[in-house]
Amino acid sequence: MSELSIRRQKLAEKMKENSIAVVFSGVSKISSEDEYYNFQVNNHFFYLTGIQQEHSALLIVKGFNGVKTYLFVDEYSELKEKWTGKRLTPEEAKEISDINNVYIYSQLDSMVSLAFDEKENEYGKIESCYLDLSPEVKIGDEYSLRNYAEDFRAKFPSAEVIDLYPLVRDLRMIKSDYEVECIVKAIEATNLGINETIRNLNDGIYEYELAEIFHHFGVMHGRRKLAFSTIVAAGKNATCLHYPSQTCRIKNKDMVLFDLGYKDNGYSADISRTYPVNGVFSGVGKSIYEAVLNCNKSVIEYARTGMTIADLQAHAVEVLKSECIRLKLMDKDDDIRKYYYHNVSHHLGLDTHDTSVRERPLEDGNVITCEPGLYFANYGVGVRIEDDILFKDGKAVNLSSCIAKEIKDIERLFKTR
Numbered sequence: 001m002s003e004l005s006i007r008r009q010k011l012a013e014k015m016k017e018n019s020i021a022v023v024f025s026g027v028s029k030i031s032s033e034d035e036y037y038n039f040q041v042n043n044h045f046f047y048l049t050g051i052q053q054e055h056s057a058l059l060i061v062k063g064f065n066g067v068k069t070y071l072f073v074d075e076y077s078e079l080k081e082k083w084t085g086k087r088l089t090p091e092e093a094k095e096i097s098d099i100n101n102v103y104i105y106s107q108l109d110s111m112v113s114l115a116f117d118e119k120e121n122e123y124g125k126i127e128s129c130y131l132d133l134s135p136e137v138k139i140g141d142e143y144s145l146r147n148y149a150e151d152f153r154a155k156f157p158s159a160e161v162i163d164l165y166p167l168v169r170d171l172r173m174i175k176s177d178y179e180v181e182c183i184v185k186a187i188e189a190t191n192l193g194i195n196e197t198i199r200n201l202n203d204g205i206y207e208y209e210l211a212e213i214f215h216h217f218g219v220m221h222g223r224r225k226l227a228f229s230t231i232v233a234a235g236k237n238a239t240c241l242h243y244p245s246q247t248c249r250i251k252n253k254d255m256v257l258f259d260l261g262y263k264d265n266g267y268s269a270d271i272s273r274t275y276p277v278n279g280v281f282s283g284v285g286k287s288i289y290e291a292v293l294n295c296n297k298s299v300i301e302y303a304r305t306g307m308t309i310a311d312l313q314a315h316a317v318e319v320l321k322s323e324c325i326r327l328k329l330m331d332k333d334d335d336i337r338k339y340y341y342h343n344v345s346h347h348l349g350l351d352t353h354d355t356s357v358r359e360r361p362l363e364d365g366n367v368i369t370c371e372p373g374l375y376f377a378n379y380g381v382g383v384r385i386e387d388d389i390l391f392k393d394g395k396a397v398n399l400s401s402c403i404a405k406e407i408k409d410i411e412r413l414f415k416t417r
Helices: 001-013 043-049 080-082 090-097 105-115 145-157 165-173 177-199 207-222 235-239 283-302 311-324 407-416
Strands: 018-022 030-032 057-063 066-074 100-104 128-131 138-140 161-162 231-234 255-260 270-277 368-369 373-376 381-384 387-392 396-398
Touching: 001 043, 001 057, 001 066, 001 165, 018 043, 018 105, 018 283, 018 387, 043 057, 043 165, 057 105, 066 090, 066 105, 090 100, 100 105, 128 145, 145 161, 177 207, 177 255, 177 270, 177 368, 177 387, 177 407, 207 231, 207 255, 207 407, 231 235, 231 373, 235 255, 235 373, 235 381, 255 381, 270 283, 283 311, 283 373, 283 396, 283 407, 373 396
Parallel strands: 018 128, 066 100, 128 161
Antiparallel strands: 018 057, 057 066, 231 255, 255 270, 368 387, 373 381, 387 396
16 A cells, blocks of 8 residues: 555544545735735645645545545636646646546535435445634635535534544554654755755854755755744744844854754754854854753653653653853853743654644654753853754654754864855
8 A cells, every 4th residue: 555545544444434524725825915925735635635725625434334535626728727727637636646537626516415325325324523623724715614614514413523632633643664764755855954054154154055055956956845834043043943134244253053954754853053154163152152052952861751851841841950050151040941941842744743642652653843942141152052853762863863962063063165
């Protein structure tokens, strides 16, 4: 079976007997009077089909004679293609999704109605419908999945409507070998983009210029999409976690925090590194960097399956506090939360902050970040070191070990750039 077929099979196994699931790709959202944002597929739909085209839907029917799967895509329109480009043909959609039953999107409603007509269908008495009830999924300009659910309940009042989101979320939390491979490829590409970016990291350059260099490198090398908006924050700006403006000119004495990543086949890398502009760590900036680096490595070594992200956070807090006291960055009675005010981890996958249950014990196949940081506005220094780690055989494996973070390795990298 293909990767996508296995995912759909696992979802069907979680569904109730005598039920259907309807998953929509979504539509582009309105930006202004005559503009739309670039289309972003509903990742639950993409996870199950591999299709990244709006006005598409997946129908899974679990009836008395087994599981049947149907894909619906936009009807061919010569006029649409003249305006907005080529659309997938049913044959192309079949090849991508590994779904044999491909129909036109306009036929979806009649197929759903047929499923609930036990006299006419081949599935028996269907009693439940799974819908992804995420509030942000739009399936029309002014029509959301919540609206669809309301109309469905009115049309089939005896049918049970169940939220599909938790079922797909649980599947997405455990990454397959293929998914891990995509994340690794995204990380490797990100490493190349970082190297290109720091070759241009010099006194006088603007933060936004470095962000554009990283973006442009990805476009020119495989048309890589950004996993998220790149953060480049110099000096005191790095003490703002999601520093938005990036309009400052970088100075030779600054340390610059980068938070960035590319995608590969939809899967994100999420990497943070902090570099001295002059290529040499020194003074209080070096001490802060050492504290964060030691914490980053300690959390990765400490992490085991069965722990929770909260356990990793508690460990990070203790290590950072101990390091800051040892390096005389704070007094023993000081509150570490003044200098470390975020969590150490989140799940990673199709979304950079991937769908998850944060309280759930970690298990093999989970991919999460490890991103401790320290932020001292009084010194004008913010440091975050973020790696992407996979749980395998009960332990944490650093997928981003190819990206330099040791002081000696970074200083050597700057000398040879």
